[in-house]
Amino acid sequence: MAETGRIPVPLRLCRGCRRFVNLDGREDCVFCGADLAAAEAEHEANLAEMRRAADALREALAGLR
Amino acid sequence: MDARRAEALPVRYAGLDDIVKRVPVSVVWEITLACDLACSHCGSRAGRRRRDELSTAEALDLVGQIAELGARDVGLIGGEAYLRKDWLEIVAAIRAAGMRCDLQTGGRNLSEARVAAAAAAGLCGVGISIDGIGATHDKVRGVPGSYELALAALRRVRAHGLSSAVNSQINAYTLPQLREMMDVIIDAGATNWQLAITTAMGNAADHPEMLLQPWQMLEVMPLLAELAVEGRERGLFLQPASNVGYFGPHESTIRNVLDPEIFFHGCNAGDTVMGIEADGTIKGCPGLGADYAGGNVRERRLKDIWENSAPIAFNRRRTVEDLWGFCRTCYYAETCMAGCTWTSHALMGRAGNNPMCHHRALEMDARGLRERLVKVRDAPGRSFDNGEFEIVVEPVPPAASTRVPDRIAVNG
Numbered sequence: 001m002a003e004t005g006r007i008p009v010p011l012r013l014c015r016g017c018r019r020f021v022n023l024d025g026r027e028d029c030v031f032c033g034a035d036l037a038a039a040e041a042e043h044e045a046n047l048a049e050m051r052r053a054a055d056a057l058r059e060a061l062a063g064l065r
Numbered sequence: 066m067d068a069r070r071a072e073a074l075p076v077r078y079a080g081l082d083d084i085v086k087r088v089p090v091s092v093v094w095e096i097t098l099a100c101d102l103a104c105s106h107c108g109s110r111a112g113r114r115r116r117d118e119l120s121t122a123e124a125l126d127l128v129g130q131i132a133e134l135g136a137r138d139v140g141l142i143g144g145e146a147y148l149r150k151d152w153l154e155i156v157a158a159i160r161a162a163g164m165r166c167d168l169q170t171g172g173r174n175l176s177e178a179r180v181a182a183a184a185a186a187g188l189c190g191v192g193i194s195i196d197g198i199g200a201t202h203d204k205v206r207g208v209p210g211s212y213e214l215a216l217a218a219l220r221r222v223r224a225h226g227l228s229s230a231v232n233s234q235i236n237a238y239t240l241p242q243l244r245e246m247m248d249v250i251i252d253a254g255a256t257n258w259q260l261a262i263t264t265a266m267g268n269a270a271d272h273p274e275m276l277l278q279p280w281q282m283l284e285v286m287p288l289l290a291e292l293a294v295e296g297r298e299r300g301l302f303l304q305p306a307s308n309v310g311y312f313g314p315h316e317s318t319i320r321n322v323l324d325p326e327i328f329f330h331g332c333n334a335g336d337t338v339m340g341i342e343a344d345g346t347i348k349g350c351p352g353l354g355a356d357y358a359g360g361n362v363r364e365r366r367l368k369d370i371w372e373n374s375a376p377i378a379f380n381r382r383r384t385v386e387d388l389w390g391f392c393r394t395c396y397y398a399e400t401c402m403a404g405c406t407w408t409s410h411a412l413m414g415r416a417g418n419n420p421m422c423h424h425r426a427l428e429m430d431a432r433g434l435r436e437r438l439v440k441v442r443d444a445p446g447r448s449f450d451n452g453e454f455e456i457v458v459e460p461v462p463p464a465a466s467t468r469v470p471d472r473i474a475v476n477g
Contacts, residue, residue, distance in 0.1 A: 008400070020316060
């Protein structure tokens with residue numbers, strides 16, 4: 001069987017400082033100290049809020065036409 | 066990655082399945098070394114044809130062999146690819162085999178007739194090299210007037226409905242002009258801008274004054290991040306080459322391909338990238354030198370070289386134990402594997418330690434240090450040759466340090 005290519009080692013993006021961190025089981029970012037899960041949750045909440053705002057704007061604009 | 070993103074990705078994007086199966090998604094093929102420019106950074110020292118370039122029949126047979134391996138994108142380069150008389154036959158054959166075909170060119174003689182003929186042959190897109198504004202470009206490319214000729218070629222490509230991209234070198238001459246260059250190439254209609262750091266190979270090895278110093282990554286990466294964000298807003302997709310990086314706070318921004326969680330995951334040479342020289346020599350990457358030549362298609366089938374040749378396999382067979390210097394104990398060692406093999410080999414004489422790295426420069430700077438490259442050996446003067454540099458670790462001059470040190474958390 002032919003050799004496989006080099007499988008990329010996965011990393012995770014810290015939403016606090018936007019650096020990538022190893023998946024080594026640490027709960028805090030090795031660079032900025034942020035709680036990785038909490039920073040991700042806050043990021044997701046902000047994204048959801050932005051999407052809601054965009055949807056509302058689209059609806060409002062559609063109502064004007 | 067979801068289906069929507071997968072569909073929107075460029076053909077050249079290699080996914081996990083491609084990596085596992087070692088599909089040479091992107092093949093970069095130097096079809097001739099003849100050239101009509103005299104670039105001071107040319108790694109292949111292009112100008113005259115190679116002694117024994119593939120015949121038309123051999124080249125067309127090779128197209129079939131490339132397709133057999135599942136390649137999706139063939140980029141034709143030189144020298145200057147259009148100087149090969151049968152280049153349009155090669156373009157047509159690549160397209161007939163179901164692969165995308167692009168031309169990477171200096172554009173000096175990419176005339177209206179040539180662009181029209183290439184479009185008729187099925188060429189998909191053109192990447193034109195622009196290295197600075199006006200006189201800077203002319204100096205880097207070695208031909209007065211080549212800047213205006215390159216811009217004219219870019220507009221010509223757009224007018225014929227081909228996808229248009231720009232390739233630019235980041236070096237001591239071009240770095241101060243990158244922002245202005247972005248304005249110019251957006252105005253000329255380019256939609257994709259690939260940027261690569263000038264590598265110390267070939268002609269560039271003879272011009273160390275042109276090369277960036279490692280500490281300059283502290284300037285380059287924030288700038289590219291700004292340009293990437295602004296470029297996206299203005300319809301230009303900034304694409305960092307594999308030797309631009311690595312990590313630090315801007316990695317996500319500059320490598321974002323519809324996904325901010327994409328990061329540099331190491332050299333792809335011999336896995337999803339293949340380089341072909343005009344005489345049929347096969348390498349894992351177009352930039353690599355003779356040490357990485359896996360064989361010649363005049364002697365072995367391409368499939369055999371790709372699957373069984375040890376020099377092609379170097380990347381997938383090495384481990385962190387093969388790294389040295391800073392890279393050996395770097396926080397990102399296992400992921401990054403010293404970044405671009407071409408860059409590290411060209412500078413250090415062997416792969417495994419790459420000083421052109423943002424994360425490394427940040428780590429050094431946090432300790433009040435920086436690395437400076439000093440040339441200690443000249444390149445011998447052959448195509449794809451290199452000299453050698455030493456790394457001098459020195460204190461950051463007081464006037465140069467502007468960073469507030471971050472928390473240092475990494476090993477090494």
